[in-house]
Amino acid sequence: MPDQDAGSLSFKLVYYGPAQSGKTTNLLRLHDILSPELKGEVMTMETKDDRTLFFDLLPLGFRAPSGLLIKLRLFTVPGQVAHDGTRKAVLSRADGIVFVADSDRTQETNNGEAFQSMADNCHRVGLDFEHIPLVVQFNKRDLPGAVPEPEIRERWEAAPWPLHFAVALTGDGVEATFESLLRALYRRHDAELGLARDHGVSEQAFVSGILGRP
Amino acid sequence: MNTSDFDREWRLGELFDARMLERIAPPLAELLGADLAILDRDGAPLWGRPAAEARREALVLEIEPAGYLASSTADPARLHSAGRMFTALLRAEARYRMASALHLEAVTQDFETLKLEHSRLLASEARYRKLSEELEARVEAQVADLETRQRQLYQAEKLASIGQLAAGTAHEINNPLGFVSSNLSSFKLYLDKFAALHGRLAEGEAAWQSLDLDFVLEDGAELLADCTAGLERIARIVADLKSFSNEGRPPTEAADLNSCLQHAVSVIGTPPPGIQLQTSLAPLPPLACNPGHLNQVFASLIRNALQAIQDAGRPGTVRIASEAGPAGIHIRITDDGVGMNPAQLARAFEPFYTTRSIGTGTGLGLSTARNIVLAHHGSIELASTPGAGTTATLFFPTAP
Numbered sequence: 047m048p049d050q051d052a053g054s055l056s057f058k059l060v061y062y063g064p065a066q067s068g069k070t071t072n073l074l075r076l077h078d079i080l081s082p083e084l085k086g087e088v089m090t091m092e093t094k095d096d097r098t099l100f101f102d103l104l105p106l107g108f109r110a111p112s113g114l115l116i117k118l119r120l121f122t123v124p125g126q127v128a129h130d131g132t133r134k135a136v137l138s139r140a141d142g143i144v145f146v147a148d149s150d151r152t153q154e155t156n157n158g159e160a161f162q163s164m165a166d167n168c169h170r171v172g173l174d175f176e177h178i179p180l181v182v183q184f185n186k187r188d189l190p191g192a193v194p195e196p197e198i199r200e201r202w203e204a205a206p207w208p209l210h211f212a213v214a215l216t217g218d219g220v221e222a223t224f225e226s227l228l229r230a231l232y233r234r235h236d237a238e239l240g241l242a243r244d245h246g247v248s249e250q251a252f253v254s255g256i257l258g259r260p
Numbered sequence: 261m262n263t264s265d266f267d268r269e270w271r272l273g274e275l276f277d278a279r280m281l282e283r284i285a286p287p288l289a290e291l292l293g294a295d296l297a298i299l300d301r302d303g304a305p306l307w308g309r310p311a312a313e314a315r316r317e318a319l320v321l322e323i324e325p326a327g328y329l330a331s332s333t334a335d336p337a338r339l340h341s342a343g344r345m346f347t348a349l350l351r352a353e354a355r356y357r358m359a360s361a362l363h364l365e366a367v368t369q370d371f372e373t374l375k376l377e378h379s380r381l382l383a384s385e386a387r388y389r390k391l392s393e394e395l396e397a398r399v400e401a402q403v404a405d406l407e408t409r410q411r412q413l414y415q416a417e418k419l420a421s422i423g424q425l426a427a428g429t430a431h432e433i434n435n436p437l438g439f440v441s442s443n444l445s446s447f448k449l450y451l452d453k454f455a456a457l458h459g460r461l462a463e464g465e466a467a468w469q470s471l472d473l474d475f476v477l478e479d480g481a482e483l484l485a486d487c488t489a490g491l492e493r494i495a496r497i498v499a500d501l502k503s504f505s506n507e508g509r510p511p512t513e514a515a516d517l518n519s520c521l522q523h524a525v526s527v528i529g530t531p532p533p534g535i536q537l538q539t540s541l542a543p544l545p546p547l548a549c550n551p552g553h554l555n556q557v558f559a560s561l562i563r564n565a566l567q568a569i570q571d572a573g574r575p576g577t578v579r580i581a582s583e584a585g586p587a588g589i590h591i592r593i594t595d596d597g598v599g600m601n602p603a604q605l606a607r608a609f610e611p612f613y614t615t616r617s618i619g620t621g622t623g624l625g626l627s628t629a630r631n632i633v634l635a636h637h638g639s640i641e642l643a644s645t646p647g648a649g650t651t652a653t654l655f656f657p658t659a660p
Contacts, residue, residue: 054324058267084323089351091359100359103267105322117323119267131366131373135266138365 048141048235054115055239057231058139063146064153064160065097065125068185071214072146072223073104073122079221081258083108084117098124101136108255111246118256130163137164138171142179142231144223149184149192149211179230183210183223221257228253266361272319272327273300275353281307284349292342294334300327317343321354432497436490443483443490450476450483499556514546517554517589517656518582524558525580531566534575541582544589545658553632560625561593561652568597568650576649588638588657596649605644 049056061069070090077088086105091098101124107117121140123133137143145164147157168175182205184198195211202209208226212219232241232252241247247255254260276284281298285307289296297308299316301324310330317339318325327350329343453471460467468474518541531537562578569576579594600608609630626642633640636656644650 056269086320086322087351089322089355091355091362100362103322103358107323115324119322121267129366131370132362134369135362135365139265139267 054117056117056119057141059118059120059142059227060137060140061122061144061146062137062164063125064148064156067125067146067148068214069122069125069146070098070102072220073102073120075214075217075220076224077104079217080106082106082256097126098122100124100132106256112244114245116255134167134171137167140173142227144227145180145182147182147184149186150189151191151193179227179234181208181210181223181226181230183212185212185214187211188213225253225257228256264361266358266365270321270354270357271300272350273306275350275357288342292331292334292338294331297330298327299330301325315339319343319347319350321350326350429497433494436493440487440490443487447480447483450480512548512550514548515551517544517547517591520551520554521558521580521582523555524562527559528562532570535566535569536577538577539580542584544582544584547589547656547658549636557629557632560629564625565593565595565597568595571598588655591654592651594649594651599646599649600644601646605642608642
């Protein structure tokens with residue numbers, strides 16, 4: 047449930063995935079690409095050898111016609127297996143998730159394990175995994191060893207989540223992934239928060255407001 | 261959102277408390293060379309007193325002001341720079357606070373996970389302990405069941421043996437009974453002849469001859485001797501059974517076991533052809549015992565030894581030896597007959613156990629022997645090699 051006070055509404059979105067799949071890179075590119083009304087700096091917590099130890103945070107926001115400030119706070123979790131406690135803590139209270147998978151064929155097991163740990167951790171921290179807005183991004187499409195797109199699509203055919211393909215280093219597919227999550231997020235919360243009814247924010251306006259596109 | 265969550269929106273007042281502001285604000289005001297107040301995001305003063313017309317410089321932590329610098333006299337450009345500097349301080353503090361709050365949450369999560377693991381382990385341990393207890397109980401029940409069945413089996417075997425004994429005893433007694441009764445009928449006919457002689461006394465010697473009374477007299481004596489022997493056999497069987505039931509035990513007296521052995525040998529009489537009896541008896545101290553019973557034991561063992569050699573179907577020797585040791589008397593009865601296999605040896609002392617067919621052995625010999633030896637606080641052991649013979653070793657303690 048998004049955090050709400052008199053004048054603002056705050057969504058927490060989490061980039062989850064195996065170690066070194068490109069979660070932080072996604073955040074850095076979004077910071078470069080997006081131009082919403084309000085955009086903070088990427089707050090990077092301590093790192094060790096360029097690996098996230100705690101989390102990264104990118105705050106974004108825009109003001110609705112009603113005057114409501116809609117804020118999005120994008121977090122990344124540390125991907126390394128050892129930091130599961132931190133991962134769970136970061137995942138707590140999430141309103142939406144992007145699962146960033148590594149397309150490299152050698153990483154298939156890691157992807158599977160990370161996805162399972164995400165589902166387990168959602169249950170542990172009290173998130174409704176069946177209904178939480180979730181999109182899946184296969185990153186590093188430029189790798190020579192990347193599993194071909196048709197194969198991935200076939201494998202994920204039965205899954206209910208939107209599938210995206212990206213090269214986060216160049217920014218390719220990063221915004222599309224994020225937009226996909228924004229739409230899922232809006233549809234999940236529009237009715238209960240009265241986004242369109244009370245605040246005059248349509249799905250398109252929501253997406254445009256965050257992405258900073260007319 | 262909980263006030264301990266790492267990802268809450270931090271307020272200026274909690275990042276920098278009054279003490280901290282007291283250290284930052286005065287030098288900042290000096291650098292500005294102007295009046296300065298620090299306000300939280302709602303405009304409430306945290307440090308200093310803002311003038312009504314003061315200019316505000318927002319301190320943006322993420323995308324919204326977390327608080328303000330307020331000054332009425334500061335140069336706007338300088339105030340802006342001061343704001344940037346203060347924001348940098350604020351962000352550094354926020355990063356530190358968020359990291360430590362997250363760390364605390366993660367550790368708590370890990371601890372919760374460990375506690376969960378621990379409780380699961382405890383539960384599983386309890387489950388296994390219960391299972392193991394159940395298994396133990398079941399094993400115990402089955403062992404008890406097996407023991408009961410074994411006892412029942414033993415009882416059944418015993419009953420079967422008693423049946424065999426009864427059949428054997430009946431046969432043993434029937435046989436002499438038959439000829440005793442037949443002899444007595446014949447003897448009655450002989451008495452009739454003497455009755456007839458009474459009527460023919462006048463004929464004198466001719467009547468004696470005609471009635472063939474020489475033969476009658478001779479054969480009658482034989483018939484009575486046979487009857488006596490038959491009745492003795494019956495008496496012996498009854499005595500065996502009585503000793504088995506421990507009835508009629510005469511009082512203890514001091515006796516020389518060598519004379520008991522000699523008595524047993526004489527009771528058995530001449531050994532069957534081809535079998536020798538050798539005795540090697542050393543002087544023995546007197547033993548407080550029941551000589552009658554020990555006679556029976558020795559006779560029984562010697563009879564077994566003779567039988568074993570007869571069963572082997574070859575000539576052999578039974579050796580009887582006695583010897584006094586420091587603790588007591590050793591007696592050894594050895595044969596070179598058929599011997600026993602381990603299974604037979606193991607059951608040799610069981611009551612009613614016999615390898616012989618009905619009527620030839622009661623199965624009471626060794627069992628009775630052992631009961632008697634034990635009653636004298638002694639011991640009896642059998643060693644045997646199939647085909648090579650058996651040795652019975654007895655020991656009677658003489659020490660008090």
